[in-house]
Amino acid sequence: MAKKITHEVEAEIFDYSELSADEKALVEEAKGMLDHAYAPYSNFHVGAAVLLESGAMVKGSNQENAAYPSGLCAERVAIFSAGANYPKEKVKMIAIVAKPREGKDYVMASSCGNCRQAMMEYESKQGEPIDLLFVRPNNEILKTTVGDLLPFGFDSKSLNG
Numbered sequence: 001m002a003k004k005i006t007h008e009v010e011a012e013i014f015d016y017s018e019l020s021a022d023e024k025a026l027v028e029e030a031k032g033m034l035d036h037a038y039a040p041y042s043n044f045h046v047g048a049a050v051l052l053e054s055g056a057m058v059k060g061s062n063q064e065n066a067a068y069p070s071g072l073c074a075e076r077v078a079i080f081s082a083g084a085n086y087p088k089e090k091v092k093m094i095a096i097v098a099k100p101r102e103g104k105d106y107v108m109a110s111s112c113g114n115c116r117q118a119m120m121e122y123e124s125k126q127g128e129p130i131d132l133l134f135v136r137p138n139n140e141i142l143k144t145t146v147g148d149l150l151p152f153g154f155d156s157k158s159l160n161g
């Protein structure tokens with residue numbers, strides 16, 4: 001007989017003005033990356049910024065390619081860059097901002113499956129949650145964690161059976 005399980009996901013919505021100084025700075029870095037997006041095919045610009053435990057910030061933007069699967073999302077550009085350049089540092093938080101190139105307001109763009117899995121790898125590796133800040137319309141911020149974004153995630157423990 002099948003058992004039903006429930007997994008609760010926790011998220012909070014804040015006004016930008018309610019964020020801490022570190023959170024605001026991270027969001028502003030992610031917003032600044034929108035202009036660095038290479039999105040000639042989708043015209044959808046995404047910026048991301050990663051805050052490391054040292055206070056360093058690593059940024060990324062989406063980078064498209066005519067061979068569609070060859071591009072990278074902003075989240076993976078930023079987190080892979082952090083991993084390559086700061087391999088021993090823990091990731092505290094990631095801010096993600098998106099809007100159409102000609103758009104006037106931000107849109108809530110939840111990370112794709114590949115990005116969720118990549119972020120899960122770093123959360124699993126460091127053994128601590130990574131906070132996520134998604135900028136929504138009207139400067140609202142949705143705050144959650146990677147684990148809540150990918151509730152049945154696959155990580156290194158899964159490989160050991």
